[in-house]
Amino acid sequence: MLRTNARLACIIQGLALGSFAILVHAQDPVTPGGSGPAAPESVLFENLPVVEVATLHMQTLKEAPASATVISAEDIHNYGWRTLGEVLAAVRGFYVTYDRSYHYAGLRGFSLPGDYNTRFLVMLNGHSLTENVYGSNNFFGQDFGLDMDLVKRIEIVRGPSSALYGSNGIFATINIVTKSPAEARRLRVSAETGSFGEKKILLASDMNLGHGVNLLVSTSVFNNSGQSLYFPEFDRSATNFGRAMGVDGERGYHAFANLIWRNWSFTGYLGSRQKQIPTGWYGTIFDDPGNQILDARGFFEAAYARDLSRTRKIRWRIYYDRYRYRARYDYALNDSVQDYRDLTDGDWVGSQAAYDFEIPHVGTLTVGAELSADIRALQQYTLVSPEHVDVLSGDQPDLSYGLFAQQQWRLSPAWNAYLGVRFDDSKNHPHFVSPRVALVYQASANSTYKFLFGRAFRNPNAYETFYDDGSSQAANPRLIPEHAVTYEVDAEHRFTKNWNGQVTVYHYQLSHLIEAELIDAGRLLQYQNGERNSANGVEIELGGKVFAKIETTASVTLQRATNSDNGGFLTNSPGCVAKFRGSIPLFKDRLRVASATQYLSARRTLAYAEVPAFWLADLTLTTHALRPDFDIQFGVRNLFDHTYYDPVGVGFIQDRLRQDGRAIFLKLVWRTRE
Amino acid sequence: MTVRNQQTILVLPLLLALPLLGVSESLPAVRSVVVVASSGVEAHRSAIEGIQTALRISSSQIRIVELAEARSGLAAGVRLATPGVRVIIAVGSEALQIVEGEQPTVPVICTMILRSTPEPYPAVSPAATISLDVSIPSLLARLKVLFPEKTRLGIIRNPALGGLNSSPLPARAQLQGFTVRVVECSGAEQLLAALDSLQGQVDFVWCLPDGTLYNSATIKPLILASIEHRLPLIGFSENFTRAGAALSIYPDFRDIGLQTGEVARQVLDGQPLHAPEGPRRLRVAVNQSVLRLLGLRYAAAAAGSGEFSILR
Numbered sequence: 001m002l003r004t005n006a007r008l009a010c011i012i013q014g015l016a017l018g019s020f021a022i023l024v025h026a027q028d029p030v031t032p033g034g035s036g037p038a039a040p041e042s043v044l045f046e047n048l049p050v051v052e053v054a055t056l057h058m059q060t061l062k063e064a065p066a067s068a069t070v071i072s073a074e075d076i077h078n079y080g081w082r083t084l085g086e087v088l089a090a091v092r093g094f095y096v097t098y099d100r101s102y103h104y105a106g107l108r109g110f111s112l113p114g115d116y117n118t119r120f121l122v123m124l125n126g127h128s129l130t131e132n133v134y135g136s137n138n139f140f141g142q143d144f145g146l147d148m149d150l151v152k153r154i155e156i157v158r159g160p161s162s163a164l165y166g167s168n169g170i171f172a173t174i175n176i177v178t179k180s181p182a183e184a185r186r187l188r189v190s191a192e193t194g195s196f197g198e199k200k201i202l203l204a205s206d207m208n209l210g211h212g213v214n215l216l217v218s219t220s221v222f223n224n225s226g227q228s229l230y231f232p233e234f235d236r237s238a239t240n241f242g243r244a245m246g247v248d249g250e251r252g253y254h255a256f257a258n259l260i261w262r263n264w265s266f267t268g269y270l271g272s273r274q275k276q277i278p279t280g281w282y283g284t285i286f287d288d289p290g291n292q293i294l295d296a297r298g299f300f301e302a303a304y305a306r307d308l309s310r311t312r313k314i315r316w317r318i319y320y321d322r323y324r325y326r327a328r329y330d331y332a333l334n335d336s337v338q339d340y341r342d343l344t345d346g347d348w349v350g351s352q353a354a355y356d357f358e359i360p361h362v363g364t365l366t367v368g369a370e371l372s373a374d375i376r377a378l379q380q381y382t383l384v385s386p387e388h389v390d391v392l393s394g395d396q397p398d399l400s401y402g403l404f405a406q407q408q409w410r411l412s413p414a415w416n417a418y419l420g421v422r423f424d425d426s427k428n429h430p431h432f433v434s435p436r437v438a439l440v441y442q443a444s445a446n447s448t449y450k451f452l453f454g455r456a457f458r459n460p461n462a463y464e465t466f467y468d469d470g471s472s473q474a475a476n477p478r479l480i481p482e483h484a485v486t487y488e489v490d491a492e493h494r495f496t497k498n499w500n501g502q503v504t505v506y507h508y509q510l511s512h513l514i515e516a517e518l519i520d521a522g523r524l525l526q527y528q529n530g531e532r533n534s535a536n537g538v539e540i541e542l543g544g545k546v547f548a549k550i551e552t553t554a555s556v557t558l559q560r561a562t563n564s565d566n567g568g569f570l571t572n573s574p575g576c577v578a579k580f581r582g583s584i585p586l587f588k589d590r591l592r593v594a595s596a597t598q599y600l601s602a603r604r605t606l607a608y609a610e611v612p613a614f615w616l617a618d619l620t621l622t623t624h625a626l627r628p629d630f631d632i633q634f635g636v637r638n639l640f641d642h643t644y645y646d647p648v649g650v651g652f653i654q655d656r657l658r659q660d661g662r663a664i665f666l667k668l669v670w671r672t673r674e
Numbered sequence: 675m676t677v678r679n680q681q682t683i684l685v686l687p688l689l690l691a692l693p694l695l696g697v698s699e700s701l702p703a704v705r706s707v708v709v710v711a712s713s714g715v716e717a718h719r720s721a722i723e724g725i726q727t728a729l730r731i732s733s734s735q736i737r738i739v740e741l742a743e744a745r746s747g748l749a750a751g752v753r754l755a756t757p758g759v760r761v762i763i764a765v766g767s768e769a770l771q772i773v774e775g776e777q778p779t780v781p782v783i784c785t786m787i788l789r790s791t792p793e794p795y796p797a798v799s800p801a802a803t804i805s806l807d808v809s810i811p812s813l814l815a816r817l818k819v820l821f822p823e824k825t826r827l828g829i830i831r832n833p834a835l836g837g838l839n840s841s842p843l844p845a846r847a848q849l850q851g852f853t854v855r856v857v858e859c860s861g862a863e864q865l866l867a868a869l870d871s872l873q874g875q876v877d878f879v880w881c882l883p884d885g886t887l888y889n890s891a892t893i894k895p896l897i898l899a900s901i902e903h904r905l906p907l908i909g910f911s912e913n914f915t916r917a918g919a920a921l922s923i924y925p926d927f928r929d930i931g932l933q934t935g936e937v938a939r940q941v942l943d944g945q946p947l948h949a950p951e952g953p954r955r956l957r958v959a960v961n962q963s964v965l966r967l968l969g970l971r972y973a974a975a976a977a978g979s980g981e982f983s984i985l986r
Contacts, residue, residue, distance in 0.1 A: 039767045041806055043885035044924060045717045046919035069875040213967030260967070263902075307902050310866060310895050381937040541961045575923055 012609035023122040064157045065418045065450060066489045067504045067539070071154040073179070078583045080620035080635040080667070082148055082192075084176070085140035091156055092541045092555035094366045095577050096140060097646035099657055100229075100248065100279050101293060103140035107171045108508055109561025109573040112608055113649030114516055121161055121169035124176050124269060127301055129510075130168050130322035132346040132398065133377050135461035138400075143295050145271015147202055147220050149190065152179045158504070160456030160486050163420035163436035166370065166402045170484045170510075181206045181216035181258055187515045187672040194632075194665030196248075197225025197614075213261045223251040229278050230354065231286070233654045239286040244278035247289050252449045263306045268299035271539045272324075282472070282651040285337065286329045296324040311358030316574065318351045339385035347375040347630065348397075360448045363408035363416070370402045377462045381469045392469045395460050400426030416440040429459045432481050446494040457483040460514055464527035474526040482512045499544030516650055517641075523613075525650065533570060535561035552582040569604050572647040576601040578608060585624075591620045595639075605647040607655035614644035633667040684743035705737040707938060708754050710773055711765035712741045717927040718765050721786055724931020725763060727936055744772045755780050761801075761941045763934060770800070781941050785934040788883055788925070789950070802937045803950040806883070806925050810843075812881065813908070814850045816923050816958055820972045821877070828855045828905075830868050832884050862892050866899055873903045878920070883910040893917050906968050915959040915985050920968060925953035926981065959983045 007538035038046075056193035069091050081087045086105040088094040095106045105120060122129045124146060139145075154176050161169030188204045193360055224459040226248025235242035240382045252273035252557035259266045284336055301319040308314060324343035330337050354368030370441060374397030381392040401664055404422035411517035420437040426432035436454040443449060460479035468475035488506040508541050512529040537559030545551055557577040561570045571577075576599070599615040620635040641662040680834040709725060711718045711801045726736060739747070739754060747754070754762055755778040764770040770784050781801035789805045817824065829843075847854045855876055865887055872879055879900070881888055888896070888909075897918035900907045906920035915922040930953055940947060960972060962984050976982060 018855070038885065039787075040885065041767060041786060042715075043883050043888060044788075046808060046885075046889075046911075046913060048888070048893045048913050049890050051894050051918040158676055180963065183963040208966050208971075210969060210971075212967055214966050307898050309897070586977055 002145075038363075064155075065416070065440050066452060067158040067450070067488065067502070069156040069158075071156070073152050076151055076154075078592050078620070078622055079581065079596055079618070080315075080594070080622065080633050080665070082665075083141050084144045084148075084154075084174070087148070088140065088156075088174075089598060090579060090646060092553075092579060093537075093539050093557040093559075093577055095154075095160070095574060095598075095600055097572060097648075098141075098659060099281075099646070099648045099652070101275060101277055101281070102138045102143065105140055108169060108537060108576075109507065109559040110508075110510075110533075111572045112515065112570065113572055113647055114651070118168060118461065119170040121165055121173040122167075122176070123173065125267065125303075126175060127176055127267070127299060127317070127319065128165065128168075129297065130298075131297060131321070132348050132374050133323060133325070133344050133374075133379060133461065134463045135168060135458070138295060141273075142222055142224075142250060142252060143271070143273040143275075143297075145269055146176060146178065146256055146299055147154075147204075147218060147254055149188070149202060149278070150178050150204065150216075150218055152177045152254060159452060159488055159506075160434070160436065160484060162267055162424075162432075162434035162456035163422045163454060164406065165316075166400075166422060166424045167432075167457060167481070170456045170458055179216070181214035181260055188669065189671070190667055190669040192580070192665055192667035195445075195663035196227045196660070197223075198665060199223050211261075213259065215257065215259045217257045219253065219255045219378070221251075221253045223249075225249050226276065226278070228307055229656065231279065232267070234280060234286045239280075242289045244280075247276045247278040247287055247291070250275045263304055265301075265303045265305070267299070267301045268304070269295060270302075272295075272296040275620045279648075279652060279654075279657065282329065283331065285332050286336075287331045290328055290330040290337075292328055294324070294326040296322075298322050306384075311356075311364070313356040314354070314355045316351070318349075320347070320349050322347050336386055338383060341380075341382050341384050341393075343380040343382070344376070345376050348377075349373055349375065354584040361410075363410045364470060365408070366404075366406045368404050370400075370404075372400050374398045379463065379467055384504060391471070392467070394466050394468075396428065397464045398411050398426050398428045398462070400424065400429075400459075414442050418440070424459075426455075428461065428462075428465065428626035429481060432457045432483070448492045450488075450490040450492075452486070452488040452490065454486045455483060456486070456490075457481045459513070460527065463559065464514055472525060474524045476526050476528060479527060480512055480529055482510065482514050484508055484510045496544075499542070501543075502539075502541045504539040506535070506537055506539075508533075508561075510534070513526075520615055530566040533561065534564050535559060536562075537605075550582060550584045554578075554580045554581070571606055572603050574601045574603050577615075589624055590626065592624060594620045594622070603647055605655035606649065609655060611645040611647055611656050614642055616642060616644070621628075629671055631669045633665075633669070636664050637665075705735055705756075705868070706758050706760045706942065707731070707736045708739060708761075709736060709763045709765060710739045710741065710744045710754065710769040710971075711740070712968065718786065720927040721765055721934065722962055723933035724933075725785075725895060725935040726931075726940065728894060728932045728935020729942075741766075741768055741772065744769065747774050748772055754778065761938050763938060764800070765934075780888060782935060783937055783941065786930060789819050799939060802859065802947045804930055804934050804937065805952055807952050808910070808923055808956060809923065809952050812952070812956060813923055814852050816907075816956060817852070817878065818850070820958065820976045821970070824877035825851060826855070826876040826878075828857065828872040828879040829882065830857050830859050830865070830872075830879060830887070831882050832860055832887060834857050834860055835882075835884060837974070847862075848926060856903060859887060862887055862889075865892055867895060869896065869905060870903065872905060876904050876905070878908050879972040881885050881910060881914070881919070888914070889971070901942070901964070901967060904968060906964070906970060912957075912959045912983070912985070915961045918964060921958060921960040921972075922966045922968065923956055923958050926955040926957050929953065929955035930934040955981065957981045959985050 012501045045459060071087055073507060076168040086097045088105050089096045097104050104117055110593050118135045119136055120137050122137040122139050129139060146492035157173045162175040186206060190202045192200045195453045200220060200222040200223050201219035206216045208214055229248060230242045231242045233491040255270040257268040277291040284291045299319055299321040301317055303317040305315045323346035323523060329340045350372035352370040354366055356364055359365050376395055378395040383389040391447050402422055402424040406420035420436040422434045434455050434457060439451040459481050465477055465479050466475050467473050486508050490504045492502045510533045513531055513533055514527050515530050516525045517528045537557060539557045541555035543553040561573040578599040581596035583592055585592055595617060597617040601613045604610055617639040618637050619639050622633045623631045638661055644659050645656040646659055695900045709722060711722055713719055754776055759780055761781050762773055762778055764773045765786050773782055781804045782955055784800035785804040788809045843856055844941055857871055858870045859865055909915055909919035909922035911922055911924050956983055
């Protein structure tokens, strides 16, 4: 019933979108055609395309032949998005769930509880942030070590990217492009506070060191005291009647530095986030302040990019990456507490090179290679109190490489083909070939059609393959890569100068999906290659400006992600995801009012129940140059205080968690004048 | 007093005023100045504002004619130079063509055009011309203030065009303490080669206004090459700077309007006119990001002037 209602709501929203498009199309005047060659002096008045010289070092996905969304720094500022998760929650087709440990992103109906964001690729200026132990991208909350204030744009490319980047890029690739040191403000300080004890301070500065050397440095600290929560499943006298008091805190820091000089870019990134776990997950003591996790991620990279000529370009990078995970789990043992610790240390180095050159009468060919070598992939599990027992200690470093090529083929003035293939192999996993074909048909100056086929994969990670503590989880060295075959058709049309629309239809087929299964009469978890899953869906988006000033974007996604073997809907897979956002400048753009709403239809939980559909609205007020050096931002999240739930994964006593009610925040920004 | 009487008192003055209103409609103010321009172009709007300010006459005495209106009027035989009109101002080359087509008997002032075009002057010679061309001495003076230590200027010019493009400037010259190198480029396909030829020999490359060389198709490779080869570009518009030129030096369009208005005033007063004029006041826009990438710093003192703007 819930699904029927949800679908009905989606159809209504879709019709509303369509009507809106027709209305807008009808209202927008047709631009008159030119009356002949332009006057010679008009070159002085004409707009010219802005060349992003300041971010030449950054790898970009903007021109990828795929269904893409670009979120600008202005969007982030206007809507008051403070985490990557908040950004994605407003983007077509994405949905974000939270289990009070991490935020998880879903797309195309896939966000399996217990999947630590392993089927996305998150990149920072083209540098992959996937770590080498869990293969995770847990970077959608404050665990992302870059503050949104430093983001120039976020490029979101849907669909597989293994043909270029190898493992993990199954559903989408998210590339965060940072502001260049040459274009950042000289000094910027911001302080924010909000509901649930949120506190954060940021300090960022850029320096022109002369001779073309520019440096951007940013650091921030945050400390959120969290909420007092009530969990009905623990409503017993032994567990404080379900109340978790003062055990939802979160604190940490972000640090980022980027130095550019001529063709070189040096980047340092370090972030750490410690979070208390209030949910009593994995049988730990409920309402115990000791249960907590810490994730720290960092890298240092040197990158070189050079245009050798108009048609030849070379990019090269070398890097060192690190990941740290620390966790404490308190278990009850009679009247005492058993203090278990998880320790994970990942360190790896790598290098990537790509060379673009033009093949006459054909198009651009990109060839490249990547090598990654683990220094450590250490997993330890230790009982530290009341006695010391090393339950698990294993280090299984991997060595992997990939070779890739992509050819652009200009078939005709209207047709372009992009043929890509990548070969990956590693010490711990079998080799894999990822092809990709994209046909792009430019039907007119305003209409583009893309026909996409791709095959992507994800290698089993060290945790899924080797973690074996003998009491809760068993290793499975026989795991093979899971893979997806995808088909997609994308139609984009520019209705007028200010309005454009996009429709995407897709089909996904996933095989050998790696999922945790209970074995040994339910005593142990083991990751196994399992079922085949599929997803079919359609996404519709309309974006533009009303009265040339009010920016709006509306989208609706109708999808069906199912288990191919039994036909059942996947867990945490909404049949409909709808988004609307708009921002209005007021008082000669001194104040910007922005609102984003999202609707998610009902989702199945692991207990085969359903969490109901919900819709949320956010509101953000931002001043623009209130004073030349000072601005204020005020935001409300879950404006109407709706009650809603997210499904959660294995390890929880409950199948769903209630999410935050209405919350407010206030941010003050001070910066030096020009 | 009855209601009927009250109505009569109110209506009577209105009835009496009607003929007066009719008279005022049938006798429009004499419009002595006609300005032909395109109000859709912001630069033209700025120039018109300047013209109106400089003329210091009632707005009812100036008739602004849109290009499209003037073009259709010309086709229909409706003249711009109606009785009473004493001067016509053509803003831009398209306006000048239309005015030229009418063969007016009153003086024509031509403004906001480039002399560096294949046909800078029409068959009907204007009484006065205020062009958009930035002269080399003006440009070098600005450069000297902004970057006192840089003394080598490269110029890319198209010999097919007039004005500075075809002036007898040798390939290498010494001007105002600058060494100037000139590279000829007659087509977009030669542009990158022209730029490359200046590598290591100049501190800046000046791009003269030319839509065939600088357009949306050529701008990206040009900007990328300028960064790659450490050759800062001097553009000709704020938009060029925004696109990625290190700086641009270009006319102040409102001041061009003021200049034009002053010349028109001279015509109306019957004073003699001078030779074609260039812009008196220039604007400078710098791209801070590009300058920083290229390791350039402008003199802080230069940034204080009202003609200076910083773009990122």
